[in-house]
Amino acid sequence: MFPTIAKVLLLSVVTPIALGLVETPTEKIHFKASTSNDVILSFNPSPNIVIKSISQQSFATRGDKINQLVANLEQNTKTSQQIIHDYLTSNNIAFIPIWITNQISVKNVDLQLLEELSKFEDIIAIEEDLLIPVPQELVADQPTDRIETRRDESVVEWGIQIIRANEARFLINSSGLTHDEVRVGIIDTGIRLTHEAIEDKYYGTYGWFDPYGLTDSPDDGNGHGTHVTGTILGSKGIGVAPFAKWMGCKGCDTSTCAVTALLLCGQYITCPTLPDMSAKNCTLAPHVVNNSWGGGQNVSWYDVVINAWHEVGIIPVFAAGNYGPLCSTVSSPSDRNVISVGATTSTDTIASFSGRGPAIDGGMKPDISGPGDLVLSSTNVSDTSYGLYRGTSMATPHIVGVIAIMKSININLSYEEVKYWLENGVDTTILQSQNIACGGIPDNQFPNPFFGHGRVNAFKSVSPMLLQLSTTTTTTTTTTTPRTTPRNPNTNSGVTLGAAKWLVLLLTGFAFSQVVRTSLSL
Numbered sequence: 351m352f353p354t355i356a357k358v359l360l361l362s363v364v365t366p367i368a369l370g371l372v373e374t375p376t377e378k379i380h381f382k383a384s385t386s387n388d389v390i391l392s393f394n395p396s397p398n399i400v401i402k403s404i405s406q407q408s409f410a411t412r413g414d415k416i417n418q419l420v421a422n423l424e425q426n427t428k429t430s431q432q433i434i435h436d437y438l439t440s441n442n443i444a445f446i447p448i449w450i451t452n453q454i455s456v457k458n459v460d461l462q463l464l465e466e467l468s469k470f471e472d473i474i475a476i477e478e479d480l481l482i483p484v485p486q487e488l489v490a491d492q493p494t495d496r497i498e499t500r501r502d503e504s505v506v507e508w509g510i511q512i513i514r515a516n517e518a519r520f521l522i523n524s525s526g527l528t529h530d531e532v533r534v535g536i537i538d539t540g541i542r543l544t545h546e547a548i549e550d551k552y553y554g555t556y557g558w559f560d561p562y563g564l565t566d567s568p569d570d571g572n573g574h575g576t577h578v579t580g581t582i583l584g585s586k587g588i589g590v591a592p593f594a595k596w597m598g599c600k601g602c603d604t605s606t607c608a609v610t611a612l613l614l615c616g617q618y619i620t621c622p623t624l625p626d627m628s629a630k631n632c633t634l635a636p637h638v639v640n641n642s643w644g645g646g647q648n649v650s651w652y653d654v655v656i657n658a659w660h661e662v663g664i665i666p667v668f669a670a671g672n673y674g675p676l677c678s679t680v681s682s683p684s685d686r687n688v689i690s691v692g693a694t695t696s697t698d699t700i701a702s703f704s705g706r707g708p709a710i711d712g713g714m715k716p717d718i719s720g721p722g723d724l725v726l727s728s729t730n731v732s733d734t735s736y737g738l739y740r741g742t743s744m745a746t747p748h749i750v751g752v753i754a755i756m757k758s759i760n761i762n763l764s765y766e767e768v769k770y771w772l773e774n775g776v777d778t779t780i781l782q783s784q785n786i787a788c789g790g791i792p793d794n795q796f797p798n799p800f801f802g803h804g805r806v807n808a809f810k811s812v813s814p815m816l817l818q819l820s821t822t823t824t825t826t827t828t829t830t831t832p833r834t835t836p837r838n839p840n841t842n843s844g845v846t847l848g849a850a851k852w853l854v855l856l857l858t859g860f861a862f863s864q865v866v867r868t869s870l871s872l
């Protein structure tokens with residue numbers, strides 16, 4: 351469907367390659383042109399202006415806010431791109447308008463057309479879509495001695511155990527709280543719909559978009575996305591949040607991720623459509639989105655998408671990349687305004703491949719870490735196949751699963767609140783120092799450029815959330831201005847538990863954790 355354009359890395363132990371651009375004498379053309387070029391045309395006004403204007407308004411519901419944002423972004427695109435649409439259409443040139451970033455993707459542009467396009471005042475930049483191959487031998491590591499079929503439901507994978515996900519869910523279930531429906535967006539290589547561990551978690555209608563081929567139902571020619579999905583919400587002991595529903599977008603093909611596809615997936619996550627891109631239903635936007643992909647450093651091309659997600663309450667989570675053990679190797683978009691995830695081993699050391707901070711701009715990244723070394727989850731080989739992968743791609747879905755658990759308590763948690771509870775619940779004292787440092791910060795001082803604030807602990811994040819819930823359920827309205835600091839836990843809205851009941855639940859959860867840990871040690 352879209353041009354063959356810049357390709358980005360799947361973060362399963364791959365090397366990030368910088369998305370550098372070579373200037374030509376033509377000011378608007380930001381690359382060295384050849385006889386045939388796949389390009390992205392950019393226009394003013396910036397979508398960020400539209401997004402900011404929405405943030406200054408109030409809306410009755412989240413869906414109303416997303417509907418208005420999308421309508422304004424589409425109108426912005428239509429107005430600013432109309433002359434170019436007419437020109438390309440009249441010359442029988444195929445193109446794809448991208449409303450979320452106010453861009454147009456065009457394939458096979460020759461030098462003459464490139465020169466003509468550069469003359470249009472409405473076009474402010476013409477960028478080439480670079481191709482960045484994934485080193486195939488490093489995409490995944492699947493030792494044959496751990497490939498399994500037809501798993502026993504009672505077997506719980508080490509990553510689920512170490513972050514205490516089952517204990518957190520047990521505590522919530524014991525509280526009597528009614529779970530909100532949590533929808534998880536997954537931008538990846540696709541998902542094997544019929545796999546036994548994830549089939550019944552598919553959202554169904556509006557749950558799939560494939561910008562490569564507009565296929566009607568989910569598929570996965572690589573296996574990466576199926577593995578990620580299993581870790582987030584799979585049954586059979588592999589998933590952090592098995593109650594959640596998944597919505598998939600094929601931002602990546604078998605071995606690479608195309609920029610146009612990733613941008614179109616950004617649109618779909620913001621406002622889901624049917625597989626043929628028709629019949630938008632913005633009220634079904636997911637609550638959190640897993641992004642186990644990335645490439646380059648300090649690169650801003652996905653910022654507008656991320657800004658839109660922030661504005662409408664979609665929590666963006668990105669893998670930090672796999673260029674460790676060198677310092678300052680966190681990749682984009684993980685180094686942007688997102689929750690950035692590093693990878694830990696089963697012995698609670700930082701994985702050797704996990705991207706380190708600080709970010710190129712000096713920011714503290716990653717934000718948090720999770721299990722990412724030799725993680726067993728579903729694969730695309732068959733409906734009952736499971737395999738071991740390693741990478742920050744595998745750590746990221748652990749964090750997304752924990753966020754889904756948190757959202758099941760309070761679906762309206764903001765990005766700042768999610769970060770607050772995640773970071774304040776992490777494990778630090780049991781993490782294993784290797785006596786290393788980056789940016790002058792050692793790996794036993796927190797936060798640090800290795801573990802971030804620490805390794806995620808679902809139980810320790812969820813427990814205080816339940817404790818602070820207020821006495822009444824309030825009707826929520828969309829926030830009119832972005833919150834810059836976490837809401838005081840003592841003033842958070844929700845359903846409260848009495849002190850006595852809370853104590854019983856906490857002790858019950860503690861007892862359950864001891865049973866689990868004792869059984870695991872036998």
